[in-house]
Amino acid sequence: MVGIVGYGASLPRYRIRxxxxxxxxxxxALAFRQGLMLEEKAVAGPDEDTVTFAVESARRALARxxxxxxxxxxxxxxxxxxxxxxxxxxTIVAEAIGVTPFVHTASFEFACKAGTEAIFVAAGLVExxxxxYGLAVGADTSQGAPGDPLEYATAAGGAAFIMGREGLVAxxxxxxxxxxxTPDFWRRAHERYPSHGGRFTGxxxxxxxxxxxxxxxxxxxxxxxxxxxxAVFHQPNGKFPRRAGELLGFTEEQLAPGLLSPWIGNAYxxxxxxxxxxxxxxxxxxxxxxxxxxGSGAGSDAFLFTVTERISTVRAAAPLVRDLxxxxxxxxxxxxxxxxxxxIQKGA
Amino acid sequence: MMKPASVWRVLAQRYRHEAAQCTSCDKILFPPRxxxxxxxxxxxxxxxxxxxxxxxxxxxxxVSAPAFADQTPFAVGIIETDDGxxxxxxxxxxxxxxxxxxxxxRLAFRRIQADGDSGVIAYGHKAxxx
Amino acid sequence: MxxxxxxxxxxxxxxxxxxxxxxxxxxEAALAAIADAGVDHVDSLYVGCxxxxxxxxxxHLGVLMxxxxxxxxxxxxRVESACASGGVAVRQGFMEVAAGFSEIVLVGGVxxxxxxxxxxxxxxxxxxxxxxxxxxxxxxxxxxYALIARAHMERYGTTRRQLAAVAVKNxxxxxxxxxxxxxxxxxxxxxxxxxMVADPLRVLDCSPISDGAAAAVLGSVELARKLGRHxxxxxxxxGQATDTMALHDRRNITELAAVASAxxxxxxxxxxxxxxxDFAEVHDCFTIAEICIIEALGFVEQGRGxxxxxxxxxxxxxxxxxxxxxxxxxxxxxxGATGVAQLHEAVLQLRGKAGERQxxxxxxxxxxxxxxxxxxCVVHILETE
Numbered sequence: 113m114v115g116i117v118g119y120g121a122s123l124p125r126y127r128i129r130x131x132x133x134x135x136x137x138x139x140x141a142l143a144f145r146q147g148l149m150l151e152e153k154a155v156a157g158p159d160e161d162t163v164t165f166a167v168e169s170a171r172r173a174l175a176r177x178x179x180x181x182x183x184x185x186x187x188x189x190x191x192x193x194x195x196x197x198x199x200x201x202x203t204i205v206a207e208a209i210g211v212t213p214f215v216h217t218a219s220f221e222f223a224c225k226a227g228t229e230a231i232f233v234a235a236g237l238v239e240x241x242x243x244x245y246g247l248a249v250g251a252d253t254s255q256g257a258p259g260d261p262l263e264y265a266t267a268a269g270g271a272a273f274i275m276g277r278e279g280l281v282a283x284x285x286x287x288x289x290x291x292x293x294t295p296d297f298w299r300r301a302h303e304r305y306p307s308h309g310g311r312f313t314g315x316x317x318x319x320x321x322x323x324x325x326x327x328x329x330x331x332x333x334x335x336x337x338x339x340x341x342x343a344v345f346h347q348p349n350g351k352f353p354r355r356a357g358e359l360l361g362f363t364e365e366q367l368a369p370g371l372l373s374p375w376i377g378n379a380y381x382x383x384x385x386x387x388x389x390x391x392x393x394x395x396x397x398x399x400x401x402x403x404x405x406x407g408s409g410a411g412s413d414a415f416l417f418t419v420t421e422r423i424s425t426v427r428a429a430a431p432l433v434r435d436l437x438x439x440x441x442x443x444x445x446x447x448x449x450x451x452x453x454x455x456i457q458k459g460a
Numbered sequence: 461m462m463k464p465a466s467v468w469r470v471l472a473q474r475y476r477h478e479a480a481q482c483t484s485c486d487k488i489l490f491p492p493r494x495x496x497x498x499x500x501x502x503x504x505x506x507x508x509x510x511x512x513x514x515x516x517x518x519x520x521x522x523v524s525a526p527a528f529a530d531q532t533p534f535a536v537g538i539i540e541t542d543d544g545x546x547x548x549x550x551x552x553x554x555x556x557x558x559x560x561x562x563x564x565x566r567l568a569f570r571r572i573q574a575d576g577d578s579g580v581i582a583y584g585h586k587a588x589x590x
Numbered sequence: 591m592x593x594x595x596x597x598x599x600x601x602x603x604x605x606x607x608x609x610x611x612x613x614x615x616x617x618e619a620a621l622a623a624i625a626d627a628g629v630d631h632v633d634s635l636y637v638g639c640x641x642x643x644x645x646x647x648x649x650h651l652g653v654l655m656x657x658x659x660x661x662x663x664x665x666x667x668r669v670e671s672a673c674a675s676g677g678v679a680v681r682q683g684f685m686e687v688a689a690g691f692s693e694i695v696l697v698g699g700v701x702x703x704x705x706x707x708x709x710x711x712x713x714x715x716x717x718x719x720x721x722x723x724x725x726x727x728x729x730x731x732x733x734x735y736a737l738i739a740r741a742h743m744e745r746y747g748t749t750r751r752q753l754a755a756v757a758v759k760n761x762x763x764x765x766x767x768x769x770x771x772x773x774x775x776x777x778x779x780x781x782x783x784x785x786m787v788a789d790p791l792r793v794l795d796c797s798p799i800s801d802g803a804a805a806a807v808l809g810s811v812e813l814a815r816k817l818g819r820h821x822x823x824x825x826x827x828x829g830q831a832t833d834t835m836a837l838h839d840r841r842n843i844t845e846l847a848a849v850a851s852a853x854x855x856x857x858x859x860x861x862x863x864x865x866x867x868d869f870a871e872v873h874d875c876f877t878i879a880e881i882c883i884i885e886a887l888g889f890v891e892q893g894r895g896x897x898x899x900x901x902x903x904x905x906x907x908x909x910x911x912x913x914x915x916x917x918x919x920x921x922x923x924x925x926g927a928t929g930v931a932q933l934h935e936a937v938l939q940l941r942g943k944a945g946e947r948q949x950x951x952x953x954x955x956x957x958x959x960x961x962x963x964x965x966x967c968v969v970h971i972l973e974t975e
Contacts, residue, residue: 208583548727573726
């Protein structure tokens, strides 16, 4: 049986409230808060990027896995904000955790689902026997154009999973990918900010793929929502995952632990992976977790996990997501936010 | 100097705090050296530093060299790890009133500097509240 | 080893000297020293300069300066020890005469810093620190001394006002020095309110960026007498020492061990004790540096540098006048020139030619030059015959 051996999350300490962004642009804060069901988002500091979130979350996953770094055979990092366009983030992560040189690495990109792509591939390599353990990371420091509605949600963070066959904290029981060519949100090379299709990003994009993957997975496994303890969906805002859950027949209570977006915004490739970490933080042995990611362009990866006994013994080896949500939290004004995110630069 | 080779040469120290323990006197040297300054020994074993420690002294830089001009003001200081080794690091994520000599810290992986927009990025560690 | 005397000294007033280049500055100071010495040739020269490579894109300074002086063919050597470059050049010249290698040696120091912007100059100066393990993290020179300051304040209770008192004293002295960059007195409040550079050090706790040069001609005491120098100013002690490169590797960051060692070596050679010194020119690159230095040289008890300064013990009329020239703070600090400018002041004092800032009955003087955050130090003791 393949599954998760260790998991770890990483969040910046900075936040900015939806109200503060609206104030900067003279927009209607209440409309955005209610419309998007977002309160605030996590902002990367000037010295943080996809790689730093990836390394911190990978180190935490290692702490829970309790394995030798050298036994990791692959390091995959999924992001849409890799610091280098050419030079994989995985080389830096692998070097930082001490797994080089006998390791395979690649950078993944598929908008917000690049993290679960890494999980998909790492799990496959473990299953085929080609590697003993695989590290899969989703991390991002996403960016929205100044004043664009995306700006209210684009956030930062990282989540890492070590996939293997031994010492599992959760078994991976089934997976299903659902993907089509759907141009809902994209960024052309050399453009600084992404573009999107407005309302086109809803039903034909997010919902079609998320629901499509989830329904196929449920059919494949013969399970109903009531058989699953927690459901975690990709979270571009607070509204879409709730509606996806509702359409599939999940309750608010099943979504609650994994629904982080109202407090951290959309962490892109780390979005649903962070939700998975939060669900793993509270799930009890024997309980099932459904994870459905979504990446624009478009596709969803759906996974079904069952938590094992081992999880209780390793949870405390790294910070819980709920502690990362509040620890040392500092709120920024828009000017400092713009400065941190390079939207305004000295002398430029 | 942010030349690719010079950044690469010290990755083991910057990324993993690889240090050298003198086999004659057991003192830990960071970064590793060819000669132990304590006993002049020249044989070492590889060790990694503990990632926890405390602030020995610190300052807040308001004026900096060009590479850090957009980071000022920032705190930087001498950290002593729990294995008794001293090193220099920026100190971040501390609310101003908590930044004091003796405070406990953890060494977190962060971006230290980059050679402009097209050059190499140098990563390393900064001290954050434990 | 034979006894060495300073035959002559010369310097350029320090400041932002836009119209003069690196070679102009050195040549002007050298010619003044040669004229003051009354010699018609030199056998060799040493030029102290920290970083003409980074400041001016120019290396091979020995050749450049010998050429500029019209003395190409003599041996000429560039000496580098960060901010102690000038002092070490003096020591090299001293040793060459003492050992009998040469009869007349010109030692000079120069730095031309103002062609660079302040951030560029900050980077160049940071080369005196450990590039990979200190400067890499963003710490600057004021930053390193700020670390020393905080540690000293926490250990000994040294106060911000006591640090400021160093700057106030040195500006008061500099006001009396026609060669000083800054010739206006300043107040404690002005120091305490100046812009923060690296907490707790403010702009007025820091020596300035300057252009300038100083030079001296060294020869045997016998030659000095023959030339009719009066009084003969002898170099009776010379000591040089190093400490670890990185501040975090120091045994005790509140003590400048290289200063103590270099001082002890110079005192031993001269057969003198700290209490016998009539005045000293020390390396006050930052106010805290002067406090730590006077402790290391044994002029005050360890940890008491702040209160001693505040009480006026190091003022011109005090028990042990420190930096009668105005020090680096008011006189200026063209890095490589400083060590030789300290020699210039000591000679003027010992000759009784220091005008308004004359230390009464000056017979034995000490000069101390330091590099980086205290990694190198050179001390000389001079006496009238």
